[in-house]
Amino acid sequence: MTLSSQEKRNVAYIPARLGSERVPRKNLRSLAGQPLITYVAKTALRCPSLDQVYVNTESPEIADVAALTGVATYMRDPRLAAELVTTDEILYDFAKSIICRTIAVINPTAPFLKPETIERVLAVSSEKDAEATVFTVTRMRRHLVIDGVPTNFESAGKSPRTQDLQPFDYINFIVFTISRMKVISQYERHGYCLYVPSLVFVPMAGLECHDIDDEDDFLIAEGIMAKEGRHGLCIPTMGRRGDAESLASMAS
Numbered sequence: 630m631t632l633s634s635q636e637k638r639n640v641a642y643i644p645a646r647l648g649s650e651r652v653p654r655k656n657l658r659s660l661a662g663q664p665l666i667t668y669v670a671k672t673a674l675r676c677p678s679l680d681q682v683y684v685n686t687e688s689p690e691i692a693d694v695a696a697l698t699g700v701a702t703y704m705r706d707p708r709l710a711a712e713l714v715t716t717d718e719i720l721y722d723f724a725k726s727i728i729c730r731t732i733a734v735i736n737p738t739a740p741f742l743k744p745e746t747i748e749r750v751l752a753v754s755s756e757k758d759a760e761a762t763v764f765t766v767t768r769m770r771r772h773l774v775i776d777g778v779p780t781n782f783e784s785a786g787k788s789p790r791t792q793d794l795q796p797f798d799y800i801n802f803i804v805f806t807i808s809r810m811k812v813i814s815q816y817e818r819h820g821y822c823l824y825v826p827s828l829v830f831v832p833m834a835g836l837e838c839h840d841i842d843d844e845d846d847f848l849i850a851e852g853i854m855a856k857e858g859r860h861g862l863c864i865p866t867m868g869r870r871g872d873a874e875s876l877a878s879m880a881s
Contacts, residue, residue, distance in 0.1 A: 668740035
């Protein structure tokens, strides 16, 4: 169903800038024969609760590649692609321009993300009050030490089994949702919006939590996809627009 901008409830964007310090041009790099960004783009488009999906970028190259999957493009000001720009600033810029009830932000570097997880986050968001920001978190059971102090186990005692430890969560930023009006009102009042209460956390587990930040993460993802039978050309880097265009032909 096609809705007008005034009627849209849930709108997602995939934040993707061209620059990356640890992995050059990461969002366009080939993973098992497809540009990395196309995995989450296709996944988001399979979510019935999303009325519109955008790639939020300053790069025409990224926009061209992502558009072949069917997502729309939101071109941000190039100044919002600088290394020190915060998520709050990008959210506020998007919220001012795109009318909706809820904004969902989906990490472009999580190629194993499933549409069911996005739907689960959206369902939790709809059940909570309008001011709730909902984050996915990775839940772990490990012997946690903070500032040299054991946190979920006693130093003076027998070592607990891993499965008996109190689990802890960390925000993985693979998916989060926030009210558009909360973004605007809180940012204009305080200059930030992301962590303003209330906050709700949705645990994730397994391969879906694999987030590609560096070269080792790419190698792990390539190995997993090879084992699953998703074979394709692996191009380590892309230096010209023609490279992006040739990769884009694989994305459809």
